[in-house]
Amino acid sequence: MRMNRIGILALSALLMFSCSKDDDAPTPVVNNGGGGGNPTYQIPTTYVFVDGSSQSTVNFNGQQQRLEMLSELVVYMKTANTLGTTVSATQLKNMYANNGYTWVDAPSYGMTGSTKQLKDKTAEGDIGIQAMFENYMDSLANISSLNFSNSTETYGQAGVWTNGTKSYLMGGNGFEYGQLIEKGLMGAVFMNQITVNYLGTVADDDNTTPLSGKTYTEMQHHWDEAFGYFSSEIDYPTNGTDRFWGKYAQGSREALLGTGTNIMNAFLKGRAAIDNNDYATRNAQIAIIRDQMEKVCAGTAIHYLNEAKANITSPIVKNHVLSEAIAFIDGLRYGYNSINGVSITSAEVDIALGYIGNDLSAVTIANLNLAIDLIASKTGLNDVKASL
């Protein structure tokens, strides 16, 4: 009931714009966002687009595979949160590179033996960043093999930290490598692929002739692939709010900023625009998605920094949420806005990470606030930073 109301308020907030101009002609609900005028064509409410023969023109199987690969990787990593369970660095890396690994593949995406993988899409193939994630995997496997129960939540003791209700595998410095890997790859793979790779190149794509043997043009397909890294579900947010960007675009970010709604609507509107050769509208949606994705990433980082403050006296909870915050902050540097100097720069990301440091026992409220303030001021979140 209250969630519905908030969603409705968010929609009505979107309509403020039209109200102030023309109270008599409410704009269609899906027609949000700026730029490109008011399209005359239909914008669907789910990610369903068809050609003249009613054939679907949507395909993002490769993205669905990669989201599912990360999901399976996360499940495997979390087994190490149970004392006595050792995970294998080799298996972690084989999953990362889809190297001879047999997936569960519950949705039957065809993951086992496919050419799709997370590793080669990490930070546009940057071997330094790939090595960073593989080092995290080595650390995770290594401390899982210690079989050490840190039931006193004492810094300097790597193993399964536990407080009776929560148990997480963490290093002696409080780093939870599973979180650094999962949330880190969300930035280095998914957000980077969306905002830089696909949305950065669709303008050069052909949009007149379907690809050989396909129902869609190159531009349609690349737009769909960008969407697929946001959500594997065409009816988002009915489905798809359970993992990765589809999940973190909800919560306080949706309540305060409308991010999940804005991103989905921009993907729908942009795809309809492409289908109707309306490139001004498409370009406006690209800008919206880049901005909103960054706000989700930065807003989630701030959310976890606020959580760390709220749980400052519980080492295990604090370490857990700070590990998430670190990964989201680091992820900002792989987004289009950061790379292009529109918002927080890579150097500023390093400054923010420096406030948290590499030893979570040494965290102070003042430093967490410095990190929050820096991120918020660079990503347009000053007004909501205390509530995220």
Place this chain on the structure above:
Amino acid sequence: MSRNKIVQNASKITVSVIILGLLFIAGCSKDDKKDPTSQVVEEYDRATMLTNYADGYILPAYNEYVKNIDSLKTAINTFNSTLDINSLNNLRTKWEYALLVWQDVAFLEFGPAQNISLRAQTNIYPVDTNLVINNIASGSYNLQLASNFDAKGLQALEYLINGSGNTDNDIVNYFTSAPNARTYLVNVINDLETNTNYVYNEWVSTYRTSFISNSASNAQGSSVSNIVNAVSLHYETYMRKGKIGLPAGVFNGFSQQPMPEHVEAYHYEQSLPFVYRSLVSLQKFIRGEHYSSLVNGEGLEDYLNFVRAQSGGQPLSTLINNQFVNINNELGNINDPLSNEVINNNQGVRAVYQKMQQMVPFIKVETANALEVMITYQDNDGD
């Protein structure tokens, strides 16, 4: 329930009109008498309530707390320069005043207080006595580190002035022979003073204005939402659980083993005055009463009455006030030291806990629902 009445009132209006009305509430300010539910919640004069809260309770309460921290600092300095039992007792008195007044502001953990996690920097218990002793022995520590939060604040002082020796003479002798311990008292009170002044000054200089003007809705981040969330979190976690449930063993899910050392002010051997005070001040606040006078202004209670919030056929505000009485009556059946009582009269303490537990849904569920506030403080992702 008021919701049933509202649904009946609305029944003659088509669903689509309701939706349209909702859609335009935020966007257009005129002609939006479409949805009775939000009309009632939205029609209340929130700015008046928020002004009453800021000027009638919050600023005077923080001001009183600042003064008490100041008095405590003076008492510490006097003790350090005149190490005797008289000045020790004076210090204890000023410490008790400060901890009592802390109860009046402890639940205001939003805005400036939330920004610096004031509660965690002020009153964590049980105090880590080993860490305090190690810090004093080494003379090298940084009270800003989160890892030292359970070795500073009012409970670290509590330990040092009550538990650092077996007798008052022992305590005076300890401080006489340990200059590092005297320095520790000063560092702890300076830290408390810095944080207290920060919060009070922020309220005076900027936050009062933004707190009152943040009245456009009860959505996440609004002042009403901040108040309801802060009150609910504090009551549920730091009063019900922290002061009573945890030491009584309620949260040891299987053994139910009491944890006497988890009471507030363990070494002082008096915990109940702070329980009573926390309840009195929270009730005053909910009712909109002024901090230092008998004036009863607009508060959450009045907002609940305005929307005619009911539960089980009774006004919710009545239920809340009655429950404060019930808790108070039950508290009359237990005695200090609470650390003994949780062992020797565990059932009595549990009876208090039960009465406190019964209040949780009134605040966390019914008040939040009636005012259309979303409880956000357990917004954990569960992983």
